[in-house]
Amino acid sequence: MITPSQIRMARAGLGISVRVLAxxxxxxxxxxxxxxxxxxxxxxxxxxxxxxxxxxxxxxxxAADAAGGAGVRLKT
Incomplete structure (x- = not known):
């Protein structure tokens, strides 16, 4: 299950506003x-x-259980 922080990080990394995501x-x-x-x-x-x-x-x-904890990265 993704976290609120992961959603914020993903939106920021992709340059997507809450409005666009909605x-x-x-x-x-x-x-x-x-x-x-x-x-x-x-x-x-x-x-x-x-x-x-x-x-x-x-x-x-x-995932949160990965080394370093939950996070987000972007495809290259």
Missing amino acids: ERSRVAESTIHRFEAGRGGMQTGTLERLQSVLEDGGAIFI
Whole structure:
């Protein structure tokens, strides 16, 4: 499961605003803002849609159990 920080990092790396991510994933901007700020959870299906959009854009999510902890890198 990806974290709020990973979503922020992926968006920053890809240059995608919350508005654009919301449009592409069909998730409300307020839901994304709330999750990124750590003020609420997110249903698995909704989180999967966000992850899919970010991965399609070139983000690779690194699991929390990996050496160094959770993170994001971009496809080259």
